[in-house]
Amino acid sequence: MIHQTIDIIAHTNRLRHIDTRLKVIFAVTTLLITIASTSPIPPLLAFVIATILILFAAKINPGTYFFLLLTPLFFGLVSLLMMSLFFGYDSPLYSFEILSHTFVLQKEGINMGLLLGTRTVAGSACLFFLALTTPMTELFTGLKWLRIPDVVIELAMIIYRYIFVFLEEAQRMWLASRMRGETDFRTKIEVFSMLASTLFLRTIHQGEKLFVAMNSRCYDGETNSLCYREKNPGINITSLFAILLFEFAFIYVTIKTQNMAFI
Amino acid sequence: MNIIEAQNLTYKYPDGTKALDDIDFSVEKGSITAIIGQNGAGKSTLLLHLNATLRPANGAVYLENKPFAYDNKGLHLIRRKVAMVFQNPDDQLLAPTVRQDVAFGPKNLKLADAQIKQRVDEALRLVGMEAYADKPPHFLSGGQKKRVAIAGVIAMKPEIMVLDEPTAGLDPQGCTEIIDILDELNAEGKTIIFSTHDVDLAAKWANNIYVLHEGRIKRHGSPSQIFADHTMISETGLKLPGFVQTFRELKLRGISGGESPLTMLNFVESVSKPFDVLKVRCAIASTDVYSGETVGLVMKNGTLCTTRVDDDPKSVTSVFGTVIFEARAGEDIVVGEITGILSPKTGVIHIVPIPRVIEGGSRAVDLGTICRIIAGQSPDKIGAMGTSAKVVVKKAGIKCDFEVDVIQSSILAALRGLNVMVFATGGMVDRVIQKIESNNKQGGQHIKYLRVS
Ligand SMILES: Nc1ncnc2c1ncn2[C@@H]1O[C@H](COP(=O)(O)OP(=O)(O)O)[C@@H](O)[C@H]1O
Ligand SMILES: [Mg+2]
Numbered sequence: 001m002i003h004q005t006i007d008i009i010a011h012t013n014r015l016r017h018i019d020t021r022l023k024v025i026f027a028v029t030t031l032l033i034t035i036a037s038t039s040p041i042p043p044l045l046a047f048v049i050a051t052i053l054i055l056f057a058a059k060i061n062p063g064t065y066f067f068l069l070l071t072p073l074f075f076g077l078v079s080l081l082m083m084s085l086f087f088g089y090d091s092p093l094y095s096f097e098i099l100s101h102t103f104v105l106q107k108e109g110i111n112m113g114l115l116l117g118t119r120t121v122a123g124s125a126c127l128f129f130l131a132l133t134t135p136m137t138e139l140f141t142g143l144k145w146l147r148i149p150d151v152v153i154e155l156a157m158i159i160y161r162y163i164f165v166f167l168e169e170a171q172r173m174w175l176a177s178r179m180r181g182e183t184d185f186r187t188k189i190e191v192f193s194m195l196a197s198t199l200f201l202r203t204i205h206q207g208e209k210l211f212v213a214m215n216s217r218c219y220d221g222e223t224n225s226l227c228y229r230e231k232n233p234g235i236n237i238t239s240l241f242a243i244l245l246f247e248f249a250f251i252y253v254t255i256k257t258q259n260m261a262f263i
Numbered sequence: 264m265n266i267i268e269a270q271n272l273t274y275k276y277p278d279g280t281k282a283l284d285d286i287d288f289s290v291e292k293g294s295i296t297a298i299i300g301q302n303g304a305g306k307s308t309l310l311l312h313l314n315a316t317l318r319p320a321n322g323a324v325y326l327e328n329k330p331f332a333y334d335n336k337g338l339h340l341i342r343r344k345v346a347m348v349f350q351n352p353d354d355q356l357l358a359p360t361v362r363q364d365v366a367f368g369p370k371n372l373k374l375a376d377a378q379i380k381q382r383v384d385e386a387l388r389l390v391g392m393e394a395y396a397d398k399p400p401h402f403l404s405g406g407q408k409k410r411v412a413i414a415g416v417i418a419m420k421p422e423i424m425v426l427d428e429p430t431a432g433l434d435p436q437g438c439t440e441i442i443d444i445l446d447e448l449n450a451e452g453k454t455i456i457f458s459t460h461d462v463d464l465a466a467k468w469a470n471n472i473y474v475l476h477e478g479r480i481k482r483h484g485s486p487s488q489i490f491a492d493h494t495m496i497s498e499t500g501l502k503l504p505g506f507v508q509t510f511r512e513l514k515l516r517g518i519s520g521g522e523s524p525l526t527m528l529n530f531v532e533s534v535s536k537p538f539d540v541l542k543v544r545c546a547i548a549s550t551d552v553y554s555g556e557t558v559g560l561v562m563k564n565g566t567l568c569t570t571r572v573d574d575d576p577k578s579v580t581s582v583f584g585t586v587i588f589e590a591r592a593g594e595d596i597v598v599g600e601i602t603g604i605l606s607p608k609t610g611v612i613h614i615v616p617i618p619r620v621i622e623g624g625s626r627a628v629d630l631g632t633i634c635r636i637i638a639g640q641s642p643d644k645i646g647a648m649g650t651s652a653k654v655v656v657k658k659a660g661i662k663c664d665f666e667v668d669v670i671q672s673s674i675l676a677a678l679r680g681l682n683v684m685v686f687a688t689g690g691m692v693d694r695v696i697q698k699i700e701s702n703n704k705q706g707g708q709h710i711k712y713l714r715v716s
Contacts, residue, residue, distance in 0.1 A: 011402070215342070
């Protein structure tokens with residue numbers, strides 16, 4: 001299961017012990033600049049940098065990373081195709097006919113498509129960097145640092161915790177149904193719907209149990225009891241400075257390449 | 264003194280199931296109480312009343328002779344004193360990391376951060392999970408999750424620990440680890456109440472047993488009282504502990520006698536008492552022997568062996584016999600015309616106290632001294648009881664023979680003539696001494712013990 005794999009990678013990769021706040025600052029700023037850029041060059045740059053960090057600094061298995069990239073790549077290509085066909089009107093590059101309908105590839109559209117496509121892929125790469133190097137458990141403290149309300153964080157924590165409980169449960173139920181050997185498509189659908197509804201009921205049931213368990217440990221609904229953190233050391237200024245320097249350089253590149261197009 | 268008590272307790276689930284019917288239940292401070300019964304007998308329902316998760320329809324529950332108050336303040340007090348460990352740790356572990364989960368209770372008690380940190384570290388060390396502090400629970404095995412769940416309530420420093428089927432779903436190793444942790448907590452004075460359908464566990468571990476059947480208390484009493492009532496046990500769908508069953512068969516054949524045993528130790532004694540060494544004619548040949556040859560007889564590691572009279576004058580005992588069949592070394596032989604009395608030699612149990620985790624644990628111990636003590640006595644077997652003793656033994660690089668069921672294993676080894684050294688944490692020292700003394704009093708072979716300081 002890919003969720004479990006990501007979780008394990010996040011707990012074991014080489015960048016696991018780098019300060020979460022630094023990773024968040026890097027990933028989020030790079031992502032924002034990428035989205036703000038008007039040329040495909042900064043996104044490409046961001047993609048290359050994120051990929052290098054993921055593969056060589058964090059030493060994450062390239063297979064896993066490229067598997068994750070497949071989805072954004074697909075959406076990037078779709079937007080490139082759509083944009084180049086349907087966007088722009090006064091810069092035709094090439095036209096062709098399918099089923100007596102004329103399609104015109106517009107230069108403007110291709111540029112727009114490239115921009116959107118590279119942004120999609122680069123933005124995803126930035127987020128994958130965060131997801132693959134930082135365990136969710138660490139991100140929660142990062143959220144607290146960003147002044148997100150405790151209620152939201154606690155909810156997110158409990159959801160995170162129980163996602164895995166339910167994944168295990170779902171896997172067990174799925175295996176159990178497979179053991180009993182259902183075969184044709186119809187039965188498969190029936191079994192699947194049954195599993196889904198059972199899982200739903202269990203979720204509700206689990207909620208009740210959670211309530212009892214929390215009460216048993218004197219939970220009064222007020223304290224932010226889940227957000228315990230042992231130490232909150234100061235942020236490493238040198239690393240923070242290095243990251244900010246990089247981001248400023250990146251912003252500079254973005255400004256310089258404003259509206260620069262490939263074709 | 265009864266620390267917790269229920270009177271005329273009746274409970275109906277909203278769907279009409281009468282899960283508890285007129286239950287009287289009381290637990291003495293510092294004791295271990297087991298609730299046994301079939302699935303659906305009402306064990307979990309009863310336990311849920313003890314920390315006020317369920318409110319009785321009829322009757323009342325008392326904590327230190329005061330009836331439960333079900334308002335916010337009262338509930339807070341009850342739950343601080345009565346900790347609940349649920350059957351499925353996944354229902355209990357709710358934080359994303361082990362450390363955060365253990366900190367959940369202390370945080371609810373509104374303790375200062377430094378105090379929370381201290382309690383969390385202490386609890387994790389006690390259950391041996393400090394290495395997993397920053398891992399999420401889904402990275403842990405079932406036994407490890409259970410240990411974290413226990414740490415989560417230990418950190419609240421409760422007086423009573425209520426555990427619903429603490430060993431269900433665990434492998435034998437995980438099971439004994441959990442019981443060991445709980446035993447240490449009990450030695451420190453915590454009252455333990457647990458439900459189980461493992462009769463062997465209830466027989467050997469509990470001081471008091473309640474048998475629950477279809478929502479009613481069928482009987483309560485000490486393990487020997489409970490398991491002497493064979494009809495009641497089978498009527499309630501339970502089974503007798505393995506030793507009791509074996510004992511019954513042996514008794515019917517005239518091999519064992521006396522009271523029904525509940526542990527391996529009682530069992531061994533019930534069998535060994537009627538034996539007279541001189542009646543035993545089977546031994547193991549230490550070297551090749553010929554029929555008609557005279558050999559000495561000695562006990563080695565609990566078995567009767569021959570020694571060659573002329574080869575090794577030092578090992579010659581006062582017991583001699585004549586070999587009846589020719590045999591090779593290591594084979595069983597039959598010896599006749601035995602003369603002399605072989606009084607089986609028992610070993611000595613040396614007890615070395617180790618400070619508890621809160622008293623500094625393994626860090627307060629000089630490993631050099633430990634090694635010297637061991638070198639001085641050169642014991643045949645070494646045991647460690649309690650977390651910090653185990654850590655000490657591990658740190659000193661000593662091979663430990665007994666880590667679970669230490670007292671019983673040590674007494675059994677001493678009965679076989681071996682010298683044993685037991686490293687015992689805190690209050691467990693007294694427990695070892697108590698057990699040896701009560702064993703000596705029961706009229707078995709006398710075992711000597713020494714407290715090493
Ligand atoms: N939430 C519930 N709602 C209705 N009936 C229940 C509920 N929980 C348990 N019961 C019923 O109460 C009885 C006692 O259950 P329980 O205390 O869980 O038994 P045990 O723990 O000994 O297996 C059973 O008949 C069971 O079906
Ligand atoms: Mg139950």
